[in-house]
Amino acid sequence: MVTIVREAREMSSLLTQRRRRGQTIGLVPTMGYLHEGHLSLVRSSRMENDVSVVSLFVNPLQFGPGEDLSRYPRNEARDRELLDGEGVDFLFAPAAETLYAPDHSTFVDEAALSLPLCGASRPGHFRGVCTVVLKLFNIVGPDRAYFGMKDYQQLQVIRRMVRDLSVPVTIRGCPLVREPDGLALSSRNTYLSPQERTSALALSSALEATARAYADGERSVPALLEGLRGRLTRDPLLQIDYAEIRDAESLEALDVVEAPAVVALAVRVGKTRLIDNAVIGG
Amino acid sequence: MVTIVREAREMSSLLTQRRRRGQTIGLVPTMGYLHEGHLSLVRSSRMENDVSVVSLFVNPLQFGPGEDLSRYPRNEARDRELLDGEGVDFLFAPAAETLYAPDHSTFVDEAALSLPLCGASRPGHFRGVCTVVLKLFNIVGPDRAYFGMKDYQQLQVIRRMVRDLSVPVTIRGCPLVREPDGLALSSRNTYLSPQERTSALALSSALEATARAYADGERSVPALLEGLRGRLTRDPLLQIDYAEIRDAESLEALDVVEAPAVVALAVRVGKTRLIDNAVIGG
Incomplete structure (x- = not known):
């Protein structure tokens, strides 16, 4: 006990x-x-x-x-x-x-x-x-x-x-723990309506797409961010707070991914602010 | 060893x-x-x-x-x-x-x-x-x-x-430790010329005079401060950085000394900044 x-x-x-x-x-x-x-x-x-x-x-x-x-x-x-x-x-x-x-x-x-x-x-x-x-x-x-x-x-x-x-x-x-469909576990997920819960999947899928683009050879941060943000602006329920790629340790801004970098997101889904991230180049 | x-x-x-x-x-x-x-x-x-x-x-x-x-x-x-x-x-x-x-x-x-x-x-x-x-x-x-x-x-x-x-x-x-003549011990005393060393005695003697005035019944902070500052402005080698009376624990400003208070001084003696203090009303 x-x-x-x-x-x-x-x-x-x-x-x-x-x-x-x-x-x-x-x-x-x-x-x-x-x-x-x-x-x-x-x-x-x-x-x-x-x-x-x-x-x-x-x-x-x-x-x-x-x-x-x-x-x-x-x-x-x-x-x-x-x-x-x-x-x-x-x-x-x-x-x-x-x-x-x-x-x-x-x-x-x-x-x-x-x-x-x-x-x-x-x-x-x-x-x-x-x-x-x-x-x-x-x-x-x-x-x-x-x-x-x-x-x-x-x-x-x-x-x-x-x-x-x-x-x-x-x-x-x-390590971050996710639901089977990709949503990062968070106590704040309880705020989400069923519709918002569906929209929230865009965070993890946008991070996955960015990791794929990196794996396919894209190293330009502006190019990676354009793809990332593009996937988060299609749904009117989503509003980006930030979507950035930064050095994984110093968190300094980057133009090109050369060492481990973190792709970091904060997005409002309705009234709920969710964060998620993925490390690339590790 | x-x-x-x-x-x-x-x-x-x-x-x-x-x-x-x-x-x-x-x-x-x-x-x-x-x-x-x-x-x-x-x-x-x-x-x-x-x-x-x-x-x-x-x-x-x-x-x-x-x-x-x-x-x-x-x-x-x-x-x-x-x-x-x-x-x-x-x-x-x-x-x-x-x-x-x-x-x-x-x-x-x-x-x-x-x-x-x-x-x-x-x-x-x-x-x-x-x-x-x-x-x-x-x-x-x-x-x-x-x-x-x-x-x-x-x-x-x-x-x-x-x-x-x-x-x-x-x-x-x-407790603060003093020289026999009253000067508070400080590593910075080594900066003082013989003449400055003599002028520096004004700090402890001004604090003593303030404690005496308190013991004699003076409770008004402005009155106590007037006496304190007066004793530190006679000597052109001295320049007051601050001379204050504050609550001994919260260090809040006071008009009247009712509980323990600290009389706190910082004074430049030539180029050397010295501090000293005394607690009254304890």
Whole structure:
């Protein structure tokens, strides 16, 4: 049975005991409403560590005004059952009031990788992500932490933060998990109407077509992007937030794909903003 | 004999071994050129911990353009002898190139306590302090870290950072140490000419006079400040950077002293900027 912990202090002290016994700790930070993508991270943590902790926290700091904080899907009872089934040791599910003091005033800013893509369309988002992830690292003290490649930019920003701040944790990036028809798993897929669900398939199919064009020899970023964007502008239900091809590690803009690059998409499907990506040239 | 360590990785692994043996770790972060103020921190660390680490790092990130980074006084051989004499276990003295990657891009910002006083006259200073102190905490993993009350605002900013980011360390603030004639010990005192050294006594004597006025019943901040500033404007060698009275914990501006307050000074003595402070109403 997974043990639910609500208080940071209690979480730390439980894990300090385990660490003193020489046990290693894996952390899977989540916002809950778990799907197979999260569970694949959990399984990696279970494989590599003596103790696995899943955090469940819908972090207000990473939502902008007008974003979906209040309606973000939640189902802790179901999350708990899923984690029981996976043999997770601890579910750390603090209340926002316990994690942030009313006069909280310290923030972690990554000032390079977090600027383009989601950083440009969601100001303050990565500051919120970095701040809460560093807090979770400090509370849990994990040997390894697991993040999905679905949030590709987030993974790169966190790797950079860990390097720059000398955080003693190993970051594992785990493959994106898709539905059989290609849709990338996301807690936000629950917002989609049946019609929107069908339209949303354009994201993965556009990424696939771009990967094919690359495999067929196309190296020009403008040419690849023209094809990519063309496939996302046919359906009036879709509105591109961004569609870009950038260096897979530095996230710098490219004219030509020479090394691994990430094809990164954020698209509104009706009112729901979905992201997806594929790495090419790897 | 103190063991000198240059590489963060080596420092971490040496201390991980100690921690596994159940030993507690104290950290005294310094910029070197040690004086009795630093040594009082070292002694506190030695009293409370099994292992004591002094870091020596003149952190470029906390110096602004035109500040004294390049001429900041250094004497590692002497520092090492002093630490030998105190029975310190490790001197962590990394090179700047090993601590910051050329594309370092992650910073820790405290956005309330760091705004007034030194934060106003040294933009970016506390961002540099918070970032390097958090890095040192991550590398060393101390149970306790020791800071002098000479850098009063720094101490409060670090306490806030530790609280906000859930850093698992206890912060100890240690009393300011003065020369027999009242001058607060500072590595920067070495910049002073004999004449400036005499003029610099006005800082501590102005603070003393303000504490006396408070003890005599004066509670009005404008009245206390008038007396304080008056004593610092008589000598043409002195130029006030700031002279303020603020809440001792929140550093908020005050009209009347009702709870503990800090009288905080930054004064240029010739070309040398000195800080000093006294807490009243405690």
